[in-house]
Amino acid sequence: MASRVRIEDVAAAANVSMKTVSRVLNREPNVREDTRERVLAAVDRLNYIPDFSARSLAGNKSFLIALLYNNPSANYLMEVMGGVLAACESHQYNMLLCPLDFDSPKIVANVEALVARSRPDGLVLTPPITDLPALLARLSELEIPSASISPKVHANCAGVAMDETQAAYDMVAHLVSLGHRRIAHIAGHPAHGASDWRLTGYRQGLERAGIEFDPTLLVAGEFSFESGVHGAGELLDLKRRPTAIFAANDDTAAGVITVALERNLRIPEDLSVCGFDDTPMSRHIFPALTTVHQPTHEMGRLATLELLASIQKPDAGEMLHVPYALQLRRSTGPAPK
Amino acid sequence: MASRVRIEDVAAAANVSMKTVSRVLNREPNVREDTRERVLAAVDRLNYIPDFSARSLAGNKSFLIALLYNNPSANYLMEVMGGVLAACESHQYNMLLCPLDFDSPKIVANVEALVARSRPDGLVLTPPITDLPALLARLSELEIPSASISPKVHANCAGVAMDETQAAYDMVAHLVSLGHRRIAHIAGHPAHGASDWRLTGYRQGLERAGIEFDPTLLVAGEFSFESGVHGAGELLDLKRRPTAIFAANDDTAAGVITVALERNLRIPEDLSVCGFDDTPMSRHIFPALTTVHQPTHEMGRLATLELLASIQKPDAGEMLHVPYALQLRRSTGPAPK
DNA sequence: CTGTTAGCGCATTCAG
DNA sequence: CTGAATGCGCTAACAG
Numbered sequence: 001m002a003s004r005v006r007i008e009d010v011a012a013a014a015n016v017s018m019k020t021v022s023r024v025l026n027r028e029p030n031v032r033e034d035t036r037e038r039v040l041a042a043v044d045r046l047n048y049i050p051d052f053s054a055r056s057l058a059g060n061k062s063f064l065i066a067l068l069y070n071n072p073s074a075n076y077l078m079e080v081m082g083g084v085l086a087a088c089e090s091h092q093y094n095m096l097l098c099p100l101d102f103d104s105p106k107i108v109a110n111v112e113a114l115v116a117r118s119r120p121d122g123l124v125l126t127p128p129i130t131d132l133p134a135l136l137a138r139l140s141e142l143e144i145p146s147a148s149i150s151p152k153v154h155a156n157c158a159g160v161a162m163d164e165t166q167a168a169y170d171m172v173a174h175l176v177s178l179g180h181r182r183i184a185h186i187a188g189h190p191a192h193g194a195s196d197w198r199l200t201g202y203r204q205g206l207e208r209a210g211i212e213f214d215p216t217l218l219v220a221g222e223f224s225f226e227s228g229v230h231g232a233g234e235l236l237d238l239k240r241r242p243t244a245i246f247a248a249n250d251d252t253a254a255g256v257i258t259v260a261l262e263r264n265l266r267i268p269e270d271l272s273v274c275g276f277d278d279t280p281m282s283r284h285i286f287p288a289l290t291t292v293h294q295p296t297h298e299m300g301r302l303a304t305l306e307l308l309a310s311i312q313k314p315d316a317g318e319m320l321h322v323p324y325a326l327q328l329r330r331s332t333g334p335a336p337k
Numbered sequence: 338m339a340s341r342v343r344i345e346d347v348a349a350a351a352n353v354s355m356k357t358v359s360r361v362l363n364r365e366p367n368v369r370e371d372t373r374e375r376v377l378a379a380v381d382r383l384n385y386i387p388d389f390s391a392r393s394l395a396g397n398k399s400f401l402i403a404l405l406y407n408n409p410s411a412n413y414l415m416e417v418m419g420g421v422l423a424a425c426e427s428h429q430y431n432m433l434l435c436p437l438d439f440d441s442p443k444i445v446a447n448v449e450a451l452v453a454r455s456r457p458d459g460l461v462l463t464p465p466i467t468d469l470p471a472l473l474a475r476l477s478e479l480e481i482p483s484a485s486i487s488p489k490v491h492a493n494c495a496g497v498a499m500d501e502t503q504a505a506y507d508m509v510a511h512l513v514s515l516g517h518r519r520i521a522h523i524a525g526h527p528a529h530g531a532s533d534w535r536l537t538g539y540r541q542g543l544e545r546a547g548i549e550f551d552p553t554l555l556v557a558g559e560f561s562f563e564s565g566v567h568g569a570g571e572l573l574d575l576k577r578r579p580t581a582i583f584a585a586n587d588d589t590a591a592g593v594i595t596v597a598l599e600r601n602l603r604i605p606e607d608l609s610v611c612g613f614d615d616t617p618m619s620r621h622i623f624p625a626l627t628t629v630h631q632p633t634h635e636m637g638r639l640a641t642l643e644l645l646a647s648i649q650k651p652d653a654g655e656m657l658h659v660p661y662a663l664q665l666r667r668s669t670g671p672a673p674k
Numbered sequence: 675c676t677g678t679t680a681g682c683g684c685a686t687t688c689a690g
Numbered sequence: 691c692t693g694a695a696t697g698c699g700c701t702a703a704c705a706g
Contacts, residue, residue, distance in 0.1 A: 007684060060698070095433075097432060251621065345699085395702080396682085679705095686696085
């Protein structure tokens with residue numbers, strides 16, 4: 001057994017009471033500097049490590065953060081998760097995972113079950129879980145703090161967001177600078193705020209370039225490879241086909257590229273393709289994909305930090321903003337002719 | 338507050354003692370069937386949910402399983418994790434994550450810190466964390482149960498494994514059946530058992546087909562896209578180049594495909610390519626990749642089940658075996674000419 | 675088969 | 691600024 005040493009032992013070693021040790025450990029005020037140091041020394045010498053369960057039970061806190069998700073993108077999740085873990089570690093919290101089925105009517109019940117069983121001190125929500133009114137309402141009833149990553153609405157909500165509209169706008173500007181005028185867009189899943197933002201940025205980008213919006217160049221999608229395949233099939237069948245396709249995410253772009261190559265189109269000579277998200281795959285397909293980088297790890301970390309803040313004092317969490325970065329790679333080039 | 342109802346309330350409602358309720362909840366013996374039902378009814382009626390921390394503290398168990406990993410493949414991890422979570426859920430356990438740096442000399446210390454702080458009741462090890470003698474030794478000193486997924490050595494070790502050698506052998510057989518004789522292999526990371534198994538299967542497959550092993554057709558790799566790029570560069574520069582390249586995993590195969598397409602080779606007409614793992618990407622690249630499917634989710638689930646068994650009674654965990662499946666897709670075809 | 679007694683290790687009163 | 695008592699909700703020993 002490792003930690004047979006208890007707070008009582010530390011107290012004895014430092015010639016103080018248990019309570020004083022507890023104060024030092026929890027960074028509470030009202031401890032003289034020299035006694036604090038004495039306690040810390042004893043903690044160190046005895047290699048004391050507080051017991052999680054005892055702290056939870058006595059303090060009525062679980063020191064647990066739950067990460068809620070339904071997003072099927074493993075890369076996105078692993079990165080967010082890494083950020084959440086990093087923030088948890090520095091605050092002596094542990095992270096729980098809560099995979100959800102977005103389309104299930106029982107989603108609120110599932111979260112309630114998690115909360116009842118594990119009593120997390122707070123929740124980190126990832127899109128599109130961020131945008132379920134019923135869930136949000138229940139959480140505030142339960143008075144359980146949460147932080148959202150890229151939620152649709154930022155109002156009085158802790159978390160972190162990136163200006164995806166501006167990023168999409170910039171991407172279109174990049175295509176325009178390469179001489180493209182017939183720029184198509186394959187949209188994302190309608191339930192995701194990201195789809196709206198990226199589409200809005202696309203349209204604003206066209207407008208800014210003085211290019212009239214052509215409805216035939218906008219097709220529906222759902223952030224999947226398959227929707228890229230379908231979308232590209234539709235777009236490349238057009239009599240006047242686009243010279244560039246801006247897919248709402250990298251998976252969709254991969255579908256576009258597959259279709260284009262199957263049709264013996266050269267990328268980017270015959271068709272420019274770009275995506276969004278900068279997944280590892282975007283560097284591993286041929287040709288390497290021009291896309292938008294999101295600082296996903298950092299977003300997970302910052303959201304968790306805000307969550308932790310609002311756990312300590314309600315209303316302390318804020319909505320933070322992080323920068324994006326265009327990754328220009330081989331899949332975009334000058335417009336043909 | 339949800340669970341203001343305690344075991345005491347349930348006991349009162351069922352007209353039994355706290356201890357009897359505890360027995361029922363923990364599936365302990367020595368409870369008459371009718372009292373058990375009475376208790377269960379009360380639990381249900383009052384919507385009683387046991388308190389995690391109190392159970393941990395009193396029982397000296399954390400009800401926590403830690404998943405140790407360093408594998409950079411997000412897809413692999415998310416699938417394993419899903420399996421671990423599924424098994425945990427059915428046993429009222431929670432899962433903790435422990436990302437590790439394989440090359441760090443502090444890896445054992447990191448695990449010790451996790452064990453000291455969070456006191457998991459058991460650990461699930463993923464490759465190549467499964468094969469660190471120093472770590473394994475420390476864990477048995479600490480007497481903390483563990484289960485391994487695809488460990489190099491199966492001896493007295495709980496967990497789950499797949500016959501990767503046989504799978505690689507079958508893959509080569511598939512290529513041979515398509516008429517290939519010059520079959521190259523780009524190996525995986527030397528630290529992984531999987532690299533050995535797959536290489537062994539490759540050589541056995543050649544031998545079985547009566548094809549002499551050609552050292553120039555075997556190049557080193559490390560399971561990365563980049564190693565596929567380098568390996569393919571080398572192999573395609575050969576005067577007598579291979580007609581098929583069997584990459585040790587899908588990422589490596591993606592690198593091969595990129596190089597081949599850059600050189601204007603047609604796949605599979607000029608060159609067949611296959612991988613291993615059946616990552617989602619394998620279906621999303623062009624052409625879709627022939628590969629080997631591992632039941633990763635199931636492996637995580639089964640390993641956790643074995644771990645849970647060996648937590649309950651030491652030496653109860655066994656080494657389980659799961660089947661693989663070849664996924665034949667577009668990237669392999671008849672050998673040229 | 676069931677109940678009673680005593681802590682698990684800590685934080686939280688409220689005194690000094 | 692510090693300390694002594696009390697209990698968080700549950701399970702482990704023992705009794706019956």
